[in-house]
Amino acid sequence: MTNKANAPAGTSAAGLRGVFAASSSISDVNGEKGELIYQGYNIHDLAKHSSFEEVIFLLWNKNLPTANELLQLEQSLKASYQIPGELSALMKQFPREADPIDVLRTAISALEFYDSNARDVSREASVKTAIRLTAQFPTIVAASDRIRRGLDPISPDPGLNIAANFLYMLRGEKPSERDARIFDICLVLHADHELNASTFTARVVAGTLADMYAAVTAAIGALSGPLHGGANTNVMKMLLEIGELDQVEPYIKKALAEKRKIMGFGHAVYKTEDPRATHLREFSRQAGESGGDSKWYDMSRKVEEIIKREKGLYPNVDFFSASTYYMMGIPLDLYTPIFAISRISGWTGHILEQYADNKLIRPRAEYIGQRDLAYVPIDQR
Ligand code: COA
Secondary structure: OEEOOOOOOOOOOHHHOOEEOOOOOOEEEEOOOOEEEEOOEEHHHHHHHOOHHHHHHHHHHOOOOOHHHHHHHHHHHHHOOOOOHHHHHHHOOOOOOOOHHHHHHHHHHHHHHHOOOOOOOOHHHHHHHHHHHHHHHHHHHHHHHHHHOOOOOOOOOOOOOHHHHHHHHHHOOOOOHHHHHHHHHHHHHHOOEOEOHHHHHHHHHHOOOOOHHHHHHHHHHHHOOOOOOOHHHHHHHHHHHHOOHHHHHHHHHHHHHOOOOOOOEOOOOOOOOOHHHHHHHHHHHHHHHHHOOOHHHHHHHHHHHHHHHHHOOOEOHHHHHHHHHHHOOOOHHHHHHHHHHHHHHHHHHHHHHHHHOOOOOOOOOOOOOOOOOOOOOHHHO
């Protein structure tokens, strides 16, 4: 590890803020400028022109694909959409009330049993595993939602891209082009974010040369926390609890007076607008407009205005994704698994990068306990 600004060599930084704990070319966040780049490309350009599949190629390969390379990756992903029958059978045994992010974590851990090459961490084998994982996350999340509702999972449609296929497997009908494109851009926006908590987790596990399933399972665990990927669900719970536009001001003021954190605001790196929020705000507005009900968008804007005024904080990626997904009819507890459906591309990219130039990640802890104590036998304590 090398140290940046607020962490002089040999000292510890709370929460590792400002510490470079890995070298990576995959993505970079400029918190002052509110800039995010993937392999050198600005997120705004990728959101405008690219697709999730193209971004997956970019994250794994350091360059945008040629038409032929993109086609090959799309075909490999589509050929891997289907999950093993044994896994579907296992998922049917899970409790109906299980949280979908926990179902995903457990299913991914179990998926390893059905891959005889799981332990091969060579680049060639790992790319195949990355394709399988990226292709099967949506199938698992959609199947888990159908199973808990007492419905049969819908087989993936290899004619559809990842975004459209997920919405199809979830709803049982093909999505509109508009919904599919918005969802595709949401996947582009969430794909990678430098050394966030779950990506760091994935790299730490991969750094022991444990296999990709182990690293990704651990990453899902890190993502599930309310301070990370769990924030989006809590944003929507808050909006539903507030209920009406005229209740926003009293609710937020009371929450702030009670020193409660407002989910979807603040960021460990961004000190200005999160560039992903710019797109998601617009999707939320469009979803309200096309559905003929802008209530959730209007309430979100009001919350944003108050938090900016009272705390000087900006919305992060989770804030407007909540109302966007809600207006697309997606169940609240699938928001974090959807984050994972996208972030698997970044996690696997980082794991590939870690394997390619591996060093065990083993920092030190600053010892704050006592020393030189005399051992007292148990019957004398
Ligand atoms: N609502 C209200 N106050 C907030 C806040 C929020 N969402 N985020 C930060 N703050 C305040 C803290 O209370 C603290 O105030 P204090 O100095 O008076 O105690 C100050 O801002 C610094 O917060 P801290 O949590 O130490 O900053 P951080 O850089 O570690 O936090 C987050 C980053 C993301 C963990 C934090 O902003 C947060 O918890 N946000 C809500 C959860 C969320 O949206 N997570 C998704 C991140 S993409």
